[in-house]
Amino acid sequence: MYPERWLDIARLRLRSLFRRAAVESELKRELRAHLAHETEASRNSKFSPHESQFTALRHLGGAAQIQEQCRDMRRTNHIENVLRDLKYALRSFGKTPGFALMVTLTLALGIGANTTIFSVMNATLLQPLPFPHADRLALIWETFGPGPDNTNIVSAPNFWDFQRLSQSFSSMAIFDSSGRGYNLGPAGNSKQAEQVSGLRVTASFFTVLEAQPFLGRAFLPEEEKRGNDREVILTYGLWKRRYGGDPSIIGRSIRVDSADFTVVGVMPQQFRWQFWSNERQLFVPIGYTKTDYGRGDNSFLCIGRLKPGVTIPQSQAELASIAKNVAAQYPKDDANMGATALPIADYGLQWLRIILLTLLAAVGFVLLIACVNVANLLLARGASRQKEFAIRLALGAPAGRIARQLLTENLLLALAGGAAGLLLATILTRVLFLTFHLDTLYLPMRPVDAIHTDSRVYIFALAVSCVTGLLFGIVPAFSALRANVNDPLKEGGRGQSSARSHLRHALVACEVALALVILSGAGLMIKSMSRLLGVDPGFKPHNVLNMVMSVPQEEIYVGPPDLPRFCQDLSDRIGAIPGVLAVGAVGHLPLRGNAGRSFQVEGKPPATPGNMPGASYSVACPGYFRAMAIPMIKGREFTNNETLHSPGVIVINESMARLYWPKEDAIGKAIRFGGSNGPRLTIIGVAGDVHFQGLDSPARPQFFRPYTQAGWPIMNVVVRTASFPLSFETPIRKSLAEIMPDLPVSEVDTLENILKSSTGARRFPMLLLSAFSVLALVLAAIGIAGVVGHSVVQRTNEIGIRMALGAGSVDVLRLMINANMLWVLAGLLAGLAGSLALTRLLTRMLYEVRPLDPAVLGGVSAVLAAVALAATYFPARRAACIDPIAALRNQ
């Protein structure tokens, strides 16, 4: 209302803060002027000059008090007090640098660990999607049967129906669920052919995402037709890297999969797309193939943008009713089909959320342990400062003022620890990122290039530091203030009340309990990891090299191969390299995804639509099973004699043989691929089971067709070598480039690495949890040793008397150890109870280990008890070495 009033106030506050001396002298002058006026007034009356001065003084009252009250009115007192407290705290830490350093380091470890985990969370889960209004984006799924894991990708004809009939979405698009590598021919300064990850998308794809090319245009609806689909949109990264950021590329044609494609657009830098794979580098029109027209051929992911105001449940209800009608119309392909929409924002993040929340809880515990240690250090320090506080209280300092000073000291310590922790976290996140290849997490739509320490991380670290400062400061502050003014002064500054010592031991018990919970978690994870690594994958990964080749074909997922000699060429060329023991190729490498196909078992009554038998499906080149060392239980694997002109054959795995031909020999039996009218395929071999969905998933029925009879656009070439497999990369590349110059290989890696990274989702939390539990153990040991050491010092006198009265050093040792281990034991029991309650939350991350595994709980309790005993023993031994005469003289 009166802006000048706020200016006045601001001016006065600043003046009281920064021109303190002037303000003070002004106050003195004002009071002096008052006194002068008063004296003058009295002089005019009946009093003598001396008396008048005295009366005036009496009237004025205590000048110092008035001054202090006037100071209070300035409202800047608290700032001045904080500054004074800070100065005092710094001075007192300067006198005990060891203490300050110890506290800072302990807190740095705790806060650093928390900030690290938060940084990872911040770079992954908390990243906003790189699309406008992402909250209105939803994935649209076909569903089969009751939930929750009943979602299926969609077929193109069903998508067309959804798109035509739905009113909830302003736009809808589909894109390849698997996508593939596209082979770019040599161009400009890149002489080498190169395989880059690409995706077929409908023209509406970019509309749904509200993202437009910054050069050129998006795809046109007519380009979705086969034959009109030779256009390509480049991502910013690919355009810069391979085409030098040349804007004149729009309208030019580039070689993609040995054909001419016209570059129609380049996406802006912030547009990045990854879903169920690594980041895509180029987009091509969907160009529906013959197989895409199959209503039962589900091979697309569907994404839609909700109209403003339409909620997810509304769209779900609408899709469900649309799907019901579609299913009724096409009972053969869509029997029992439903459809649903799920928000895109948190799709596919559940496991990471569980892992990170678990880790956050674990580091939270570590921080609590660190707090307990610091609280204990403060209590020990508080004991020696009792006298200081008592004197200040006796001199009239309000308890609140002392509490405030303690709070300032604690916050100062916490902030120092927080700053050091932040530094630690920036280093740790970098190490984590490199160690665990977090850039290959491939979170849906959230590419992670690096983990930045951004403002949110700073705020988190600051908040954690402040909370920490309050947390570890509370107990010591209460303990300091509760103290009677008289006792410490009488005690002569020595000795501590037994309540205080109990308090410190109780804190140790808490620490032990917290450490045990983390240890149990880590123990369970380690045990389940060792179980998992003990699982026989079904193939022998040692000395096998894998590489991915993109072999495009006209009819993408079922048709005959465009390159019928592909397998033959592979084995001829690569097999001729000295040191290569076997060569094969497969559509789906174990542990890296799979596809499914339905069939009818010949000789059994035909199943009704929607209930057809199905199994995991892939294609393989001759030599695949030998290269992987997957045993053939019966029959044989494919040879180059299987061709399009010979009868169709398949190799099935043991699980499939057991399921469909339980008491018979499967060899020679046949299936009808895709249904009773499909091609007849005869079983020629039964291979050993492979855990193709991951070591933690049991083997499921699976069958293979030979590549020569049914092609597949992405082939994994596996090469078994006599020695170090990576050394074969160059000769293999060279020999392949001679016969297939347009088909570069990519993702060259050893099978051992692939197997190892397939356990990454468990390895990451296991290793981190183990690291945190070691940290917890070390902190707990330091805490215990500190408390025992302190109590030895405190009880020197008592021990001296005991020894003088005849106690031996063993008795003293036992006394000290017993006193502490009782508390440790209490902590262990509490920790066990805590573990029982909390490790249940880990269930989803465990493999063949129950959260209440007695061996793990017993083991970690024993480890913790042993560490606690050691941490008690060494300081306690000092008590046993006390010289009674010296101890008593010391008094």
Place this chain on the structure above:
Amino acid sequence: MSKPSDLIQGTLDLLILRTLSLEPMHGWAIGRCIQQASNEVLQITQGALYPALHRLEQQGWLRGQWRESETGREAKFYSLTRAGRAQLAKELAQWERLSGAVGLVIRMEER
């Protein structure tokens, strides 16, 4: 002699603001003025007066200025700011309401 606690809470502020609405004055003169105007009933101790003056100044209702007093002495003269005048009006209204209400209660007829 009235102690500040005898005054209804906040009344001292009102008295000071009202006094200063006449003309700018220094601290001693304000106390004197209140005392005389109240027929020596209200005596403001300096221990209450100066903190109150400083509080009102810090709230932006008074402005302090060093000037020579009538006796030729340097003194800090306080004057009302624009916001202070508004505040005075507000407090006056409140006082009227309160004293009116108290009066009603005191004069109510016994039944």
